[in-house]
Amino acid sequence: MSTTATTPRVSVIIPVYNCDRYISQAIESILAQTYQSYEIIVIDDGSTDNTRLALQPYIEKIRYVYQENQGVSAARNHGIDLARGELIAFLDADDFFLPDKLTAQVGVFDAQPNLGIVHSGWRRVNQQGETIKDETPWNYVPKLDLEGWLRWKPIGTMGTLMFRRQW
Template sequence: MRAVPLVSVVVPAYNAERTLKASVDSVLAQDFRDFEIIVVNDGSSDATKAILEAYDSQIQVIDQNNRGAPAARNAGVSAASGKYVAFLDSDDLWSPDKLTQSVRALEANPSASLVFTDCCGLRADGTSSTFYSYQGAPSLKEMLDNGFEIVPSAVTMRRDVFEACGGFSDRFAPIYFEDLWLWFLARELGEFEYIPKELTTIRLRDKRLADSYFINGRTYIEFLRQRYGHRARGAIRQTCKHLAGVSVHEALRRMDAGDSWGAAGWWIYAIRLRPTLIAEWGSRVFRPRNLRRLVRTVSPSSKVS
């Protein structure tokens, strides 16, 4: 009879043929051995399935129609048997001691709902640098005042906490902001532990954002308002600032492509998110040179994941 593992590693994968093997191999290279790997093939149409088949019994594979990363992670946790659940996106990597240090932190603090680490950012040219570094584990008030972002690949959490939170909300399908909302719910159920080491590497990439990024951003703001009211005004303000910055970047892209009307639409959306832009730039905002100056004011600083 197979022993129940202490940790279940859940990897959602969608058309991940270029990066999936390196991600799975970084789990298999852990110096902590009491784990299972569950990869959810989320309707991939490339060679993802063939790559997974090569691992044979080393991993458990769940095949499903494409439903997005939140649903894929939820499916993985539903099949998990571990006390702890560790998430790893199919383009991210772990240091060999990621699970050892994460489990040690959770075992030492039974009241902690999850543990997270610093992150290194890996660029396409192979260079890397610190991407997420924190001052410590936040209180719920600090999260409500300032917002708080942890990428799933940096998190290991108690499975019973994940289930008590209802998992990743399907309101955020297919992807974006589902993780930020889950961390708020998890923080209500226990404190966070923080490991000030870059045990997680996230791949940095340039890509156009889907419409769901902005739809889910508004949903996230709506959830914060409904659950926390005025206490969440700081987190809401930070989210609006970020979305405004992303909108200005899209306006610039449209202008470079000669789509003036599209650029104007994205600029209006940015103003709706951050009305102070009008006072800051007035009637000059549609002049390209000023719009390019503006981007430095509202430029988003977070990784798009």
Template sequence: MRQLSKNQTPADLTLTIPTPIMKPKVSVLIPTYNYARFLDEAIQSVLAQTYTDFELLIMDNCSTDNTEAVVRPYLQDPRVTYYKNEKNLGLVGNWNKCLDHARGEYIKFLCADDKFHPHLLEKFVAVMEAYPSVMLVTSYNTYFGDRNRERVRPFTGLVNGQEARKHMISEGGKNWIGEPSAVMFRSSGLAVGHFNPKLVALIDKEYWLRLLTMGDCYVIPESLSYFRWHDSAQTAKVRNKMYERTFEVYHYITSIKKFNQEKRINDIPNLDQMIRMRASRVAALVYRTLPFIFRPDYRQVFLRAWQIGKQEHVMFHPLERLVRGEASLKGNKK
């Protein structure tokens, strides 16, 4: 891990220990990879906050663009620290590296292509201070760029943590809490661990569910963060990847069960049924990819699906559903 001071050039980058300022109330974390074209706007939105007791950590995941040049002018502000990984750690690895360096009582992510409303930190911190039972705060947010609309939440104000978990885990439950740029949580929540490296598209949702075992949620009914929608967004790339979401949802549900078992939580009684249903959908990939098994990419999907289907004892469920007319091997009916 390399830290760039304001007087260094990229060629001078060495492993150094930053001089800490007084422990901040909030750690704002910007993980980034080759997003120099958006990063300046993101940083400015943090430094323009009406609430100023924060540190800003920029975690560069070994970018090859001009990220260092964009960051350099902001290092004159003692609240700003820049790190560059020696090698690319992957999306989740870089998020977790951000958590390792955070020193604030409250943690606030900002994706490098997003931005904050000027009053976001002020209003989020006020909620945290007023409601000691709240583990995480979110708000409405606005999409901008290729899409422009406000995203609201199904709840407002104080939401019981257990009820929020049930609503999100239920079949078809969406991540209504929002993306990392929309959420603040207490650093004490790190007791549940870091982001799950086995996940790709549901990383944040699974983490919010774990945090909600430690406290409540509060929803501010105002758009206080802005989510940039563009073709190069990593989440958009994930959604377009063939078959990955089928595996992803299965791993997401199994990770919830594992966490509940470790913490001896039994607030979702139908988890086993949900796992078998998702495993059955994974097993269906065995039959869909079998005609193309000579191709390496399909063979990989086949082997992964076979292993899960066998492990969960659902290998023949897709065929049974097909016989009953409940499904097609080309796709699953809701």
């Protein structure tokens, strides 16, 4: 994880609302990334459960902000406002990243500097974390250009996205 002395390349934003059961798994999945130039920003959107308590073990490794409940979009936007990274990734509080997610997506940006957004497939899992199905939208979207992306909406979760903050 990036220290405060260096600017992270990636800002991972986690909007959370009443997800005390899952938030630790989400944060652990970021801490286990093979790519290490990141910051974690958790926007607590007015949770009334034990979310704040569940985050205590991570308080030195994350930027935690509590706000009155305004909805997930407002929480994501607040996170973007606070982000220092060139690249933004979202992670929902009840999801998790596979260990090479950031490495793979940053690699695509490095190989194609003109790109503004990169997204991936995703894995559906059961409550035990066992794979149900790997989703690969590139197999059913005829042409994955801007029109195809808008028409077919091949995104199952915001956690598949990474984009340039300037966009």
